[in-house]
Amino acid sequence: MTQSILSIDKLSISIGGSRILRDVSLELSANHVFCLMGRNGVGKTTTLKGVVGLYKPNSGQVVFEGRDISRMPPEKRVLAGIGYVPQGRGIFPHLTVAENLFIGAVAKRTKTKEALERVYSLFPIIKDFLPRKGGMLSGGQQQQLAIGRALLTEPKLLILDEPTEGIQPNIIDQIGEAIKLLKKESMTILLVEQYLEFCKELADNFAILDRGNVVAQGPVGELTDIVVKQHLTV
Numbered sequence: 048m049t050q051s052i053l054s055i056d057k058l059s060i061s062i063g064g065s066r067i068l069r070d071v072s073l074e075l076s077a078n079h080v081f082c083l084m085g086r087n088g089v090g091k092t093t094t095l096k097g098v099v100g101l102y103k104p105n106s107g108q109v110v111f112e113g114r115d116i117s118r119m120p121p122e123k124r125v126l127a128g129i130g131y132v133p134q135g136r137g138i139f140p141h142l143t144v145a146e147n148l149f150i151g152a153v154a155k156r157t158k159t160k161e162a163l164e165r166v167y168s169l170f171p172i173i174k175d176f177l178p179r180k181g182g183m184l185s186g187g188q189q190q191q192l193a194i195g196r197a198l199l200t201e202p203k204l205l206i207l208d209e210p211t212e213g214i215q216p217n218i219i220d221q222i223g224e225a226i227k228l229l230k231k232e233s234m235t236i237l238l239v240e241q242y243l244e245f246c247k248e249l250a251d252n253f254a255i256l257d258r259g260n261v262v263a264q265g266p267v268g269e270l271t272d273i274v275v276k277q278h279l280t281v
């Protein structure tokens with residue numbers, strides 16, 4: 048039996064008067080990798096922001112570990128166990144790698160040695176570059192730093208918004224390996240991704256959004272060429 052960790056139930060979100068999400072429902076099983084896909088501008092990031100609390104829903108619910116968190120402020124959701132790596136990474140270029148890293152831990156006021164050692168072993172580059180400015184790192188290294196920062200909050204659910212966007216292949220591989228390892232350590236991962244092969248390799252389940260609606264979902268084995276052609280190719 049798989050246990051649900053996150054239910055998004057008929058979530059609708061409007062921004063500046065226009066409806067961006069319409070009755071989006073998704074179910075994430077604990078210890079699974081869930082890949083949310085869709086073309087540009089269909090509402091993937093908006094869905095994630097609804098889960099982390101950066102947008103308030105017009106209607107619908109977000110339930111995390113059996114608790115309705117729809118009205119909970121973002122910092123409380125971090126404490127509840129939701130880690131978030133935003134699209135574009137959100138690294139502060141003028142802060143050092145170390146400072147960027149510990150901003151994550153501040154949210155939870157823990158800086159456990161184990162969590163830190165885990166981040167260093169997943170991404171050794173972070174340890175090597177601690178005194179450098181964040182802005183001096185490559186895009187891929189910044190992505191690793193952003194993931195490391197989220198991991199220091201010791202999440203049960205890690206949310207990644209397009210971690211492979213604009214990143215060189217060898218670092219994409221490292222990020223894929225890190226996701227596999229985290230899953231092995233029983234983390235749940237919600238991944239927004241447009242890189243199809245990355246999704247197919249890592250995900251257990253997928254959903255596709257189109258103009259704010261869920262148009263397909265299921266086990267990743269059902270992500271066939273027909274489905275891809277219908278909903279993902281431009």
Ligand SMILES: Nc1ncnc2c1ncn2[C@@H]1O[C@H](COP(=O)(O)OP(=O)(O)OP(=O)(O)O)[C@@H](O)[C@H]1O
Pocket residue numbers: 062063067085086087088089090091092093094134
């Ligand atoms: N702050 C905002 N103000 C107005 N419109 C917005 C805002 N944020 C998002 N939108 C609109 O909402 C829609 C969905 O945006 P969202 O960022 O969720 O898409 P996405 O699927 O993540 O796209 P991408 O693949 O380009 O990241 C888009 O049409 C976008 O223009």
Ligand SMILES: [Mg+2]
Pocket residue numbers: 091092093134208
């Ligand atoms: Mg987006």
